[in-house]
Amino acid sequence: MLEGILVASFVARLIVQLYILVLWARFILDWVRALNPAWRPRGFVVVLIELVFTITDPPIRFIRKLIPPLRIGSLSLDFGWMITLIACWVILAILP
Secondary structure, X not given: OHHHHHHHHHHHHHHHHHHHHHHHHHHHHHHHHHHOXXXXXXXXXXXXXXXXXHHXXXXXXXXXXXXXXXXXXXXXXXXXXXXXXXXXXXXXHHOO
């Protein structure tokens, strides 16, 4: 019984940690796109980028609906990514 719980906890922690890595990849890709709008990935990189955005979009969009981006003049601060990352950290802290 205890072994099953430990295995399930290990798998859950691994999934959340991998998701955190994907969130960081999204963060980097968002900055690359913002700083270099002319950048157009090609080949297998397009598939990886699409996978990153497909995996991370649902929770970030959900949080954007609850907490819209904060407008400060021409600047817009989006808290969706940050709150998703914090939620993952909280889940990691709760899991045994």
